[in-house]
Amino acid sequence: MKKVLQNKSIQQKVDELLSKMTLEQKIGQMTQADRMTCSPEQAKHYHLGSILSSAGSCPDDNSPKGWVEMNDAYWQASSHQDSQHIGIPIIYGLDAIHGNNNVKGATIFPHNIGLGAANDPKLIKHIAEVTSKEVLATGVDWAFAPNLAVARDYHWGRSYESYAEDPNLVTLYAQKMIETLQGKLKQDNILACAKHWVGDGGTQYGVDQGDTILSWEELQATHIQPYKAAIKAGVLSIMVSFSSWNGDKCHAHKFLLVDILKQKMGFDGIVISDMQGIDYLEDDFYLAVAQGVNAGIDMFMVPRNWQLFIDNLLSHIELGTVSISRINDAVRRILSVKYAFGLFDKPRPAKRKWSNHPSFGCDEHRQVARKAVRKSLVLLKNSNSILPLKKHARILVAGKNADNIGHQCGGFTVNWQGVSGNEEIVGGTSIWQGIQKVATRSELSINGDGLEASPELHDLAVVVIGETPYAEGMGDIRGDDKIITEAGSQINGQVKVLRASGDSLELNKLYPEDLQTIKNISNKGVPVIAILVSGRPLIIEQELLASSAFIAAWLPGSEGQGVSDLLFGDYDFTGKLSFSWPTLSQTKVNKGDKHYNPLFPYGFGLSYYLK
Structure with a gap:
């Protein structure tokens, strides 16, 4: 896929649009609010670039029909042109991480940990195809997937969002998932978002949003590798990790975001923050805003305090603590992605080809999910x-x-x-x-x-x-909260601590x-x-x-x-472990470890007919 910042026809359109935009309109494009905190009228008034549904945030009628109507209202409001509004359509995002999992009646696929055990790249393509259709059925354009974490410690509450402890399998799946979700960026496709940049699966003690303590060479070999495939596959957005690398938060890490991701690796899409991700950079949110923008984040997922974000960023530009060139770079990336995706040319959500499509949750889609279960x-x-x-x-x-x-x-x-x-x-x-x-x-x-x-x-x-069920930090296993104190003391910034789901990896204790x-x-x-x-x-x-x-x-x-x-033997078992199985004496175990002695090794899996 031709890089969007090097596409002359796209850049001509972006240049023309940028030349007409006010500062308020530019900052609006950098802002992503949640539907629960922002009405279509507010999205229009503040020129917002994006709306999201955080997990569980849905219209009253949590069906494709309700979603399409909601999206249509945001699209119409944001696209309206008058003397005060330039008319840039919003892009709507959600966590479709195992199917369009927010919506009632959707086909729900196995979580990534199971798909890793399936070890089937063709299956990943089929899952991505179905997911695209079921996201498009709701009028949505953007899925915050795939998760490219390489989980290395099962105490981490997001282990199931990782395909494997081996970066090679994660890398292979990254390419297949992104190529299929985004396709040719036509009406049959959605935008993908590789997450979380970078090292979220490697935190010390498996603490969610914790500190990944590794050398640059180790970070590259294990955690950066899948992102190379994602960028090669043309991914148009990458989400920043809540975690830190050697004590420095990724959300404030200009070396990782600009020097490595944007410049060395050539990523020219949107770098988006995680949910309220900049809030934890500083005790003072005002200072955190400048840190996040200057570190290279382009769009800010600020569902709770988006208006304060806008006010603070305007103030920083006025004072010179954030440069206008940094703002223009961020907005150029956002507009370039919107043009590359054809967002300006698409009909409103209510008139789109796949909106309210009867294939949503259909038997054919469920058969793909059923096959995924069998293989995993x-x-x-x-x-x-x-x-x-x-x-x-x-x-x-x-x-x-x-x-x-x-x-x-x-x-x-x-x-x-x-x-x-x-x-x-x-x-x-x-x-x-x-x-x-x-x-x-x-x-x-x-x-x-x-x-x-x-x-x-x-x-x-x-x-x-x-x-x-559990999600994110609420799925962490922590034997001792001293772990949090120790991890937190090494991190520059705040640490968000959620109640853990247990204190032992022993099933009999949990x-x-x-x-x-x-x-x-x-x-x-x-x-x-x-x-x-x-x-x-x-x-x-x-x-x-x-x-x-x-x-x-x-x-x-x-x-x-x-x-x-x-x-019942209608099919044989083909699934093989993409994670080594722990024991009481070795709770953190990854293939290649010096004293590798798991209960079952990476790649283990019995079958009926192969002895």
Whole structure:
């Protein structure tokens, strides 16, 4: 793809537009507000360049129809031309990180950790195609995806957003995802956003928004590598990481943002901040604004305080603490991307080809997600070839995650922290429902605890265990809050601390009911097939020992019947671990480590027919 800042026809249009713009209009383009804090009239008045929906922020009618109507109102307001308004369409963004996951009825794909286990670049292209269509169905142009984190410590609450601990797989997927999402930047495509630049998966102790302490060579080899592929694939936006590198916050890191990303690597799209990302640079937000702009950020995700951001930036320009040339550079990048994407030529959202398209959440899309589930599951244990199961077997299905589509979708689904139950995920299938469809003699445990298990009534049991939903820092595992104090003391700026989801990677300490359910059943002589629903590998020695078979299902998304496709042998297991499995003595384990001794190594995965 021809670089947008070198495209003469685009730059002629940008030059013409820039020459007409007031300072207020330029700063407006650099500002991204949330729909909850900014009406279409305000977006017009302040000349805003972008609106976003943070996770869970949606119109009252959380359907494609409601989204299109909302987007149409913003588009019309921002495109209006008069003596005060130049008429630049806003670009609307959201976190479509495993399908268009904000919207009810969307196809929800497995989270990235499962897709890494699938090790299938063609599948990634199909997922990107479906995601594009389901985002476009809502009138939206921009997805804050893919996440190119290389997660190196499972204590991190965003581990499931990473494809692999190996940067090579992340690099391969980055190219496929971006090439397909953006395509030829026509009506069938959306803008991609590679995130988070850079090193978010390498923080000390796995603390979200923490400090990645690495040499420049190590940062390049592990965390920068995927971004080279993203830029080569033509990605038009990159989001900055909340994390720090050797104590210096990425949001204020001119070396990383300008010297490396923009100049050395040649990225000429939009550098966008993360959610309120500049707030933590300084105690005084006024000073933080100048730091972020001068460090090279072009667009600012400031959903809560966007008006203050505008006022402060105007003041900085007046005082000379931010140069007008830096403003012009940022706005040039934003306008260039909008022109390259054809935003000025597109019809309003209500009139677009894919808006309200009947393919949203359709069976064809769900079949792609179902295939993704099949390819992502990893078989860790299969004693005496108990799997595959017979469809006429008497099966007890138990465990808290057996009939809970919300749990199997994980975080960033309908709401930021995900949901529980089956009501919020319209059109999905739980793992139990998938089993029930093909095994007519299966039975769901009444309370999920398996106490009704009996060898006279049940040949075996499928027990679906594991984590409940979380997102970002609220998924962190921290044994001791001294970790935060230690990490924070090394970072220049503030550290945002969220309540951790637990204090141990041991499944039995996080969710003791899981092992109890397995024992309730196995102690009665009924063999157990355990299925782990989780956003990361957990320490599972006890659960593994008490089960006859064990499957890592990750966070499979809305299509639970993909699990039963494998359980009953309609398909074989092909998933291989893209993360090494930890043990009590080695909770942080990555291939290539000096004393590498995981429970299961990177690339491990059993199958039925290959011994």
